[in-house]
Amino acid sequence: MKFSIIMPVYNAENYVDKGIMSIVNQTYNNWELIIIDDGSNDNTYNVCKKMIFDPRIRLFRINNSGPSYARNYGLDKSDGDYILFLDSDDYFEINALNILKGEIEKNNSELIFFANYTDKYKNNNYIIEKNNSIKEVVYKNNNDLKNDFINLFQYSYIYPVWNKVYSRKIIDKYNVRFLESIKFAEDLVFNMKIYPHIEKAQIIKEALYHYVSRENESITTSFNINRFEQLNTMYNYCITVIKKWCPKAINLFSNNYILEVSVCMNSLFNKDSILKNKERRTFIKHMVNDKRVRAVIKETTLIGKRNILIGKLIMFHQIDLLYMIAKLSRTSFR
Known part of the structure; x- marks a missing residue:
């Protein structure tokens, strides 16, 4: 062997x-x-x-x-x-x-x-x-x-x-x-x-x-401008498999997707991000308006206070609040 x-x-x-x-x-x-x-x-x-x-x-x-x-x-x-x-x-x-x-x-x-x-x-x-x-x-x-x-x-x-x-x-x-x-x-x-x-x-x-x-060498502390698009590519492939192979895991996997959407928002404020504040708002607005994100939130029973909060703010287009949460999460937690 x-x-x-x-x-x-x-x-x-x-x-x-x-x-x-x-x-x-x-x-x-x-x-x-x-x-x-x-x-x-x-x-x-x-x-x-x-x-x-x-x-x-x-x-x-x-x-x-x-x-x-x-x-x-x-x-x-x-x-x-x-x-x-x-x-x-x-x-x-x-x-x-x-x-x-x-x-x-x-x-x-x-x-x-x-x-x-x-x-x-x-x-x-x-x-x-x-x-x-x-x-x-x-x-x-x-x-x-x-x-x-x-x-x-x-x-x-x-x-x-x-x-x-x-x-x-x-x-x-x-x-x-x-x-x-x-x-x-x-x-x-x-x-x-x-x-x-x-x-x-x-x-x-x-x-x-x-x-x-x-220290200081984590994917969560390095900025990837394509992270959200890559997250969607991953989700689209995996959820297709899960729906066919293990449908009981759909809700759990979709909750994880929403959590990762919020991580994408947080990453806009990473130390190595070259984005200006206006560009960060534009990215957050892009995620909020994404049809996939909104459909997943609508179809999913959200679990946990953070996911429930983020889900509600996205559905009500609360760009400013999401911007503040992402900024605070990055500066105080990561």
């Missing part, structure tokens, strides 16, 4: 070695690490190049095209029986592959969800702050997975690709690839392409992955 670990890297010269060494030091040896430098403009490529002292590591350099393209590139270059994804600032437990191999052999799983640690990187130290573990489950068929989908959704297990191992046969059979037109929630779109086709899956409680939170 061979594992392919796909690792896109971009401007990660200060910490990429941690993730690479977490694979090199694995207690299970049949693996390949495919590193894709996505057009870094720092010294990342040279740092990675110096670390290719193991023939199981392959390094590729491409023009900057975003994480979806880089991961697809890695998928095309890989030949393992099972696929994992590693972000450049994160790392695996050194026994991760050995544990996954044992679980796959025991249950013949096509997909495994595994727990993760949340680390805080501060003052050159990695500090474990949380073990994001839930109850172990074995799904014997797709219906079992579908029936537990809301539970997985509420624990945020359905979103990322880095807390899963995937059967290559499923990825190839259904030609599953990342949607390259978006740089937001691309993980979720990839996963929603897979979930309806999985017959054997499981959750294991062992935390095998370290998700590292670095």
Whole structure:
């Protein structure tokens, strides 16, 4: 059994070695690490190049095209029986592959969800702050997975690709690839392409992955002018799958969409935003008038005080209040 670990890297010269060494030091040896430098403009490529002292590591350099393209590139270059994804600032437990191999052999799983640690990187130290573990489950068929989908959704297990191992046969059979037109929630779109086709899956409680939170290096603190359009692209694809595959999750997923709309408003006030106040108001007005947003609010039973408030303000075109809430949320909360 061979594992392919796909690792896109971009401007990660200060910490990429941690993730690479977490694979090199694995207690299970049949693996390949495919590193894709996505057009870094720092010294990342040279740092990675110096670390290719193991023939199981392959390094590729491409023009900057975003994480979806880089991961697809890695998928095309890989030949393992099972696929994992590693972000450049994160790392695996050194026994991760050995544990996954044992679980796959025991249950013949096509997909495994595994727990993760949340680390805080501060003052050159990695500090474990949380073990994001839930109850172990074995799904014997797709219906079992579908029936537990809301539970997985509420624990945020359905979103990322880095807390899963995937059967290559499923990825190839259904030609599953990342949607390259978006740089937001691309993980979720990839996963929603897979979930309806999985017959054997499981959750294991062992935390095998370290998700590292670095100060001032979060997607929530970086401005993306296309975030709202990409959010809609993601929602349109995923809700189509959910309506057909797991309709009981529609309301929960739609509530999450409204929450993300408010996050898009907040992001207009990020530190690196170049927008002027008039432009911010224009963007908020654009979201408020968006037919999709208004239809989702109308058709959804909103959950939580924030969503209920944002939903009402949108439906009543309260641009000024939404502007003030977004500004205050960014300056006081994020």
